[in-house]
Amino acid sequence: MTDFLNAFVLLANFVIVPATAYGAQLALGALGVTLIYSVLRFANFAHGDTMAFGTAVAILFIWLLQAWGVSIAPLPTALLALPIGILGACALALGTDRLVYRFYRRQRSAPVVFVMVSVGVMFIYNALTRFLIGVDDRRIDDGERFLFTVAQFRAATGLEQGLALRTSQVITVVVMVIVTAAVFWFLQKTRTGKSMRAYSDNEDLALLSGINPDRVVRITWLLAAALATIAGVLYGLDKSFRPFTYFQILLPIFAAAIVGGIGQPFGAIAGGFIIAFAETAFTYAYRGFLGYVLPEGWVPPGLVQLLSTDYKFAVSFIILVIVLLVRPTGIFRGRVL
Amino acid sequence: MSFLAGENMTGGYGGGADILHDCTIAVEKGEIAVIVGPNGAGKSTAMKAVFGMLPLRMGRVTLDGRDITGLSPQDRVRAGMGFVPQTSNVFVNLTVEENLEMGAFIREDDIRPTMEQVFSLFPILAEKRRQPAGELSGGQRQQVAVGRALMTRPKVLMLDEPTAGVSPIVMDELFDRIIDIARTGLSILMVEQNARQALNIADKGYVLVGGRNRFTDTGEALLADPEVRRSFLGG
Numbered sequence: 001m002t003d004f005l006n007a008f009v010l011l012a013n014f015v016i017v018p019a020t021a022y023g024a025q026l027a028l029g030a031l032g033v034t035l036i037y038s039v040l041r042f043a044n045f046a047h048g049d050t051m052a053f054g055t056a057v058a059i060l061f062i063w064l065l066q067a068w069g070v071s072i073a074p075l076p077t078a079l080l081a082l083p084i085g086i087l088g089a090c091a092l093a094l095g096t097d098r099l100v101y102r103f104y105r106r107q108r109s110a111p112v113v114f115v116m117v118s119v120g121v122m123f124i125y126n127a128l129t130r131f132l133i134g135v136d137d138r139r140i141d142d143g144e145r146f147l148f149t150v151a152q153f154r155a156a157t158g159l160e161q162g163l164a165l166r167t168s169q170v171i172t173v174v175v176m177v178i179v180t181a182a183v184f185w186f187l188q189k190t191r192t193g194k195s196m197r198a199y200s201d202n203e204d205l206a207l208l209s210g211i212n213p214d215r216v217v218r219i220t221w222l223l224a225a226a227l228a229t230i231a232g233v234l235y236g237l238d239k240s241f242r243p244f245t246y247f248q249i250l251l252p253i254f255a256a257a258i259v260g261g262i263g264q265p266f267g268a269i270a271g272g273f274i275i276a277f278a279e280t281a282f283t284y285a286y287r288g289f290l291g292y293v294l295p296e297g298w299v300p301p302g303l304v305q306l307l308s309t310d311y312k313f314a315v316s317f318i319i320l321v322i323v324l325l326v327r328p329t330g331i332f333r334g335r336v337l
Numbered sequence: 338m339s340f341l342a343g344e345n346m347t348g349g350y351g352g353g354a355d356i357l358h359d360c361t362i363a364v365e366k367g368e369i370a371v372i373v374g375p376n377g378a379g380k381s382t383a384m385k386a387v388f389g390m391l392p393l394r395m396g397r398v399t400l401d402g403r404d405i406t407g408l409s410p411q412d413r414v415r416a417g418m419g420f421v422p423q424t425s426n427v428f429v430n431l432t433v434e435e436n437l438e439m440g441a442f443i444r445e446d447d448i449r450p451t452m453e454q455v456f457s458l459f460p461i462l463a464e465k466r467r468q469p470a471g472e473l474s475g476g477q478r479q480q481v482a483v484g485r486a487l488m489t490r491p492k493v494l495m496l497d498e499p500t501a502g503v504s505p506i507v508m509d510e511l512f513d514r515i516i517d518i519a520r521t522g523l524s525i526l527m528v529e530q531n532a533r534q535a536l537n538i539a540d541k542g543y544v545l546v547g548g549r550n551r552f553t554d555t556g557e558a559l560l561a562d563p564e565v566r567r568s569f570l571g572g
Contacts (some may be wrong), residue, residue, distance in 0.1 A: 191438070191442075194431070194435055194438060194439060195439065195442060197428075197430065197431060197435075198428045198431060198435075198439045198442075200430075201428040201429060201430045201431060202425055202427075202428050202429070204422070204425070205422070205425065205426065205427070205428060205485075206428075206439070207410070207411060208410065208411070208414060208420060208422075209414075209439050209440055209442045209443070209485070210411060210414055210415065210442045210443035210489075211439070211442050
């Protein structure tokens with residue numbers, strides 16, 4: 001019995017808890033991608049770098065707050081700086097729309113043109129973030145680091161294996177739940193939210209109904225930029241902030257949005273967790289786990305790791321390819337890209 | 338002068354060849370006007386021209402004595418025109434109630450009385466108010482589409498083939514409702530494939546051929562006209 005408990009705790013510590021936090025971050029990112037897709041009808045490659053930019057702005061403000069001696073310990077200062085990061089990303093997104101995307105909207109360009117434009121925007125954001133804050137790895141998880149540590153858990157339960165719960169993981173999940181609930185409430189219950197769904201559903205009929213397309217587009221950018229920054233700051237809290245990582249995270253975010261069914265907000269959330277659990281589960285070494293659940297002598301000598309962690313993006317990529325081949329509309333029947 | 342009139346309309350899509358040639362369509366207050374004619378006669382185009390979706394090279398459109406030729410379709414909605422397109426005329430992912438709400442998007446006042454009116458006109462919609470419009474049958478969808486257009490409390494309702502693809506029973510039912518709507522004082526302008534049934538309920542009928550007015554008379558007179566019967570109503 002204790003063997004199974006130990007096995008479970010081990011799995012919880014290295015797979016379930018980290019994957020849940022990572023899943024929440026991907027879900028928020030994918031929600032932004034899916035919103036842009038359903039209203040503006042293109043896959044926004046610049047989303048990862050919007051995350052990076054918003055987070056960079058937040059970090060600059062964190063430093064300022066720290067210099068002023070402002071602190072909300074035991075919570076990380078990042079939570080206080082988050083709204084400023086969001087404002088920064090919103091300004092960037094609206095500015096980009098005005099200078100770049102609006103031009104192509106007026107030309108009534110094909111979606112693929114928008115995708116290519118967003119790749120260009122991605123490179124510009126990339127450079128902007130590096131100008132702003134550099135390329136280095138930054139840690140922003142000040143405040144209390146752990147809710148409880150492995151040692152505390154072991155002492156409390158007497159188990160051989162321990163489980164640590166980091167503050168950032170709890171904050172990530174709590175913030176994600178609040179933010180997604182707010183977004184769903186906004187889309188389902190408010191007049192503006194409904195007009196966004198109507199515009200996404202049938203653009204011509206929305207125009208006939210007097211819905212202002214410019215306003216819908218603006219609100220979509222604001223929502224997406226806010227979601228991107230929240231996802232970015234949470235990811236930075238949980239791991240660390242490095243602009244390049246935020247560029248890479250675009251792949252699992254796209255995979256999450258597509259697995260769930262692009263254009264389906266609920267699918268983006270589900271997809272985020274599916275991708276996160278798949279990545280973590282495929283790259284975890286199960287030797288210790290098997291040591292508890294298998295009879296003695298059955299435990300294989302190797303690490304029992306399906307893929308090295310360096311290949312974790314391959315997992316998202318394979319899932320992405322399989323979904324596009326087998327069920328291009330995703331789990332919740334979104335649109336076909 | 339008619340309540341809504343498109344007079345001597347000439348024009349085509351995006352600078353292409355003219356589709357309408359000196360075409361005139363008008364409807365009086367509280368009456369039903371129907372545009373019929375063979376395929377490709379420019380019926381829908383004539384209606385779109387009245388609604389501002391087709392650039393006119395010549396002619397003008399007036400609503401209640403006011404020249405609205407220069408207004409965009411959106412502004413014409415604000416001026417009191419409701420338009421039900423032939424296809425994709427509902428928000429399929431939105432519930433019936435949300436469809437009606439979006440129909441009334443430009444209104445700032447309380448829309449509940451209007452929504453109740455729509456529900457009393459189409460009782461089935463009240464039952465299905467929480468269901469996505471995409472899950473309804475063809476006839477019910479048309480009711481949602483008409484209901485959505487009624488939500489702005491228009492003075493004129495324009496319907497582009499409202500009975501396309503619905504069964505004859507549903508068609509009769511829809512025509513009955515359209516008569517009910519006209520009795521409340523709205524003017525109705527519609528394009529119809531089912532010429533005989535449509536002319537039956539029409540106060541005024543327009544038979545278009547090749548984008549030109551061929552016959553214009555009351556619905557009754559057109560149904561009685563031997564030439565119209567022979568050419569367009571199948572004897």
